[in-house]
Amino acid sequence: MSAQVMNDPGTVHELGSVRHGRGEQPPAVRVEGLRKCYPGETRYCLRDVDCEVRTGERVVLLGSNGSGKSTLLRCLVRLIDCNGGSIQLFGEDVLTCPSAGLRDLRASTGFVFQKHNLVARLSVLTNVLHGAQSRCGGPQSWFQAWAPNWLRDEAMECLTRVGMQDFADRRADRLSGGQSQRVAIARSLMQRPRLMLADEPAASLDPASGEEVMSLLTTLMREEGTTVLFSSHDVDHARRYADRMIGLRDGGVVCQGPVTGVSEDDLSALYGQVA
């Protein structure tokens, strides 16, 4: 049965039956018929993806290597261009908005990468300040040396929330992987995001640091009521840190539903024979 499901990404296998009313509030993320084919490739690596993340939800994107998790997340804020379909964040159309609007959309959407993507030669504090680049505009958020005091205080506050306040002066390339990822989270906090996207934030960390980063990320976002969409290939993380899952296989959504309803069958549909 699972073999059928995985061969036809068009059919979405609904897990459980929890369905909130789509009433007054537009969902945080709504993706319809999204397709993506990298230039020079013949295969579509996202094929008619439909999915939705409701406001305030914590959703995990599960799938094996190459299933298209990173591609999907990057498409959401147009870090890469897709080839068709529609994407809405909080009701705003991502694909048609002009570049100024796009910058605002990105500003209100945090993005934590698998590899922290901090600027190696700059200080931790400066890296965190960069989170305010869209909001403040102009050079005041470029380097901590000439940032106004209120902005530096705000950055220190974000650092304190991830427990990295003692490292503000340290160069970013003198941090461990887990510390870097916490600084990256602080930089996203600086954006005051409505939606937090995270692409396997714990994948390059050891189990303990991974655990720390995942619980930090989800706890902070819960405090703020921020919607979270993270990708992972760790089923255990998915169960503990998300409310709902979206399963990707070969660029298609094969199942979505509450994490509590995930069965071994669903996992084998996602990961092939070995769950």
Place this chain on the structure above:
Amino acid sequence: MSTSSGSMPERPGRFQRPSLPMLFSAVAFAGVVVWSFDGVDLSLSTFAEGLPQMGRVLGEMVPPDFSRAGSIGGKLLETFQMAVAGTVLAVLLSLPIAVFAARGQSPHPLLYHLSRAVVTFCRTVPDLIWAIFFVVTVGLGPFAGVLALMMEAIGFCGRFFAEAIEEVEEGPQEGLRAVGASRMGIVVCTVLPAALPSMVASSLFALEKAVRSSVVLGLVGAGGIGVELTTAMDMYEYQTASAIILAIFAMIMVVERLSAMVRARIM
């Protein structure tokens, strides 16, 4: 069980039989070499006849005459100042040019090709020609020299800065793009910091190059120690000339040593 004799694979020959295009290009190359030697009146006898003359000039150069050390020192400092000023101007101008000339950072393909063309042009025109051009346009003196050195250094820095910028890793840039940063913000906050060590090293190389070039600019009246050197040679004051040459040698050595030390520190 097979014996070892005969079962050995055949050893390839030491030389492979040349292919026809290979043979043809070898003959053509040999032809160009012979033709060039023929064209420049290469002659062992002329060289042999010139030997005593060389010996005489070299002999007249010792001992170096440092009696004009004051004016030589002044001109030497002027040469150094020209090199520093020219290089600094070039570095400042090269920064924006290099951003435009770097694949992946250039805001528009037209700007990319234009800035590449400017950099290539600056590099391919020799410094002496720049110097002649500026002597004619802004007049004799060190200012013409500074401009000439600047043009040459733009050709050098523009190219290497652009390469350094192209080599910067994509990750941090994507990180800032996701934050909603402007193009300018991304360049200043991620690209330039990452390219900085390489750009400082290139700038120091440019300074060394400028110090060496600035010596000859005086030959066409663009300021610096070169003027002193030509004058001394023209007046057959070979002992003064050798003092000047030694002073130039010392200055270049010092600049190269210092620059190498700084580069070793930052890389």
